Amino acid sequence: MTDVTNRPPGRTPNRASELVAASLKRRHAKQARLKWLGMGAIGIAFLMLFILVGSLVSTGWQAFTQTHVTLDVYVDPDEIEAEDLPRGDFDDVLVDSLASMLPEVGTEDRATARSVAGILSNGAQFMLRDLVVANPSLIGETITMTVPVSDPYDQLNKGLIERATPEALRRVKDNEIAWFDTLAEQGAVSKPFNWALFTNADSRFPELAGLKGALVGSFWALLVCFLISFPLGIGAAIYLEEFAPKNKLSDFIEVNINNLAAVPSVVFGLLALAVFINWFGLPRSVPFVGGLTLALMTMPTIIIATRAALKAVPPSIREAAMGLGASRQQVVFQHVLPPAMPGILTGTIIGLAQALGETAPLLLIGMNAFITSAASGPFDSATALPTQIFIWADSPERGFVSRTSAAILVLLGFLVAMNAVAIFLRQKFQRKW
């Protein structure tokens, strides 16, 4: 080859390739740095997710069990009279039976009696009262019952209160720890699954507080949200995608929907407060108003998902139906909508999952009230799952920290389940054309 032999003398081929090789090394190192930075960024994001979930699990798992103590209660006829049941001294009966298990403790001294009573949850006397009211023949009998202990002892049993900390800094004093240990030695202390977390409504006492009210409230709100946003969203999407003439008006509607999807959620709360509550006179704190507000926020999501699903149906289906003489609405409702349905449902479920986690608008319409019973309908005052989390996170009692984490785990569980259903629907039913 001529150009090889004609190379000017003195310029060895090695020198150029050495230069290139050296710079190439530098350039590749630069690329590797970029790559490592990217992997580091992802690593940080994953680490954050891990810390987030890890901290919730590590504080929350304890709330799924609750320390109970098993007592032999002698329902003393002197204290509890059949004629005047609701005013019976159930508390004293419980304290007496508890004191009988602690050999060195007498209940004559009021202060001692009070601190012995402090072992049991405030709800224990009501459990006993309910038992006796339901069956008055128990008076004079000895019954065995298992009742929750109060929050400090629950924390003690779970190891959340360090026994090594000086007594003055501890919520449980040394002699009280000794009582509790005596009870534990007698095998009276147990730690079963905390069903109260799901069967009780909110309470001021952590050991009695549960999520039932919040779950029921969230259910009603989501039901209302679904019933409103699903038909409205699908109707709007079908019209805009299939029928709307391309003019200024439909452009305007489209811009509106896109902007609505990006409006901060707290503004929807302001809208609900001014229009639904102040103007329409609907009551505060009810799931119906919450559902209405969430529906307005969910609608853009459903519209966008429905339009994407409709677009994915190939035109050949439309053309075939048209060719056989179907009207435009027959084409859409009988031939385009059915294959688009899995996509629409997926979008709807994802929208509802977002609505389930939404908090700010519900705060503004008062769904953060302290309500100790579950709602019986959409017009009953209630909290929702995220607002309950907010309430508990604000509570000063130590026991609510782990309950807040537990409530968050329940919420995340619902979200994961809903998203799993959405993914399943997409994988299973969506057709590839």
Added chain:
Amino acid sequence: MTGFAFLLLLMAAILGYMLNRYAAQSVRAGGGRFHSLTGYHGMFSALLVLVPVLTIILAWLVLQGPLIDRMVMGGLPQGALQGLDTGGRQLVLAEIKSIAGGRVFGTPEDWKLAAADRLVALRETSGWLLVVVVAVLGLSIIAFARSRVSAGFRARQGVERIVSGLMIFCSTVAVFTTVGIILSLTFETYRFFQAVPVSEFLFGTNWEPQIPIRADQIAAEGAFGWLPVILGTMVITVVALVVAIPIGLLSAIYLNEFAPGRVRSVVKPVLEILAGVPTVVYGFFAILVVAPAIRSFGATIDIDVAPNTALAAGGVMGIMLIPFISSFADDALSAVPQAMRDGSLGLGATRGEMMTTVLFPAALPGIVGGILLAVSRAIGETMIVVMAAGLMARMTINPLDSVTTVTVQIVTLLIGDTSFDNPKTLAAFALGMMLFLVTLVINIFALRIVRKYREAYD
């Protein structure tokens, strides 16, 4: 009673459907040549019943409450409401309602008991009236629809007109929502500016939203200058972006260019999880883990950190925004035409050089659009800051200090307060108006950048 009305409506619709369909079938059996399928005759009747009667029921439900309240209050004996302001009247009404609901506290006056009886009676009457209206209207519409059944009647066109009207209504709901937001915010903001001058709100540097409880109270004049509040919002937003932009962009670059397909298909959904976590969870995370960690770190290097420092709220918000920025940047990078990639690789660039010198600059407009959307998200984000940021408004840009934000103030001003006639409540709407405007402008701007850029390469 309402449930009964709905049931009645449902039955009327089914009845109309069956009647018309049966009639059409018998006409066709008699040899008539039909324009529409028999099912359309049925649907025509059902829709004709459903749409107007459902509208009436819903309107009735919305209007009956306020109307009955007004009738009850109007029927009170002379002088019972003398000297009461709006709040006092509402208290009386609430008491009457709770008596009507069977919850009697203490011994209310006789006129309150009478009013409660009247309230119950009115509700009962209204319920019955509704049922009667539904029944009469439903039956007459069924009769009308039945009379239209004939071989030549274009039932399908009728049905399609109604359905298309319904769909148009559905698509205008979004517009009505926007209009509702704008109107309600404007109206309440206007009332706020009657109490507080606009200039004080826009340029005041003091935000102390108290109102005097008694007229003679000293030192309780509220101050409504929003500058410290928006300054605090900006501090937290900047902290969030400092966390989110580098992490989001770098991970997008890695995912877009360097990650093997399998890594990408795992990492992307996991990052999306961060976007799907409810914000109340992030708020709790901030107060449970992040704020104490920052504080104890500050203590080890002898820096005093406020308990609800802007760093905690902003940092956690940044974590929330990572997937937002990374997916926007990923989309923008993917939208750069293949020819540009091939061209730069063909000229001998490494993949890293292609990314930094060709792809990234080309995708920059789209990335900026995504970041702007993230900014509007951060400004409007509520729960994280409500839980983790402070309540006191300060003119400071020190992220170690405790600052407050627009959304925090909106929520704290409105929680537990129902009356709409004091500047404290109305101030929340004024802040909401500013929030809406700021995020709207940013959103429109960002969406325009994103769209324009996309068109440039399409």
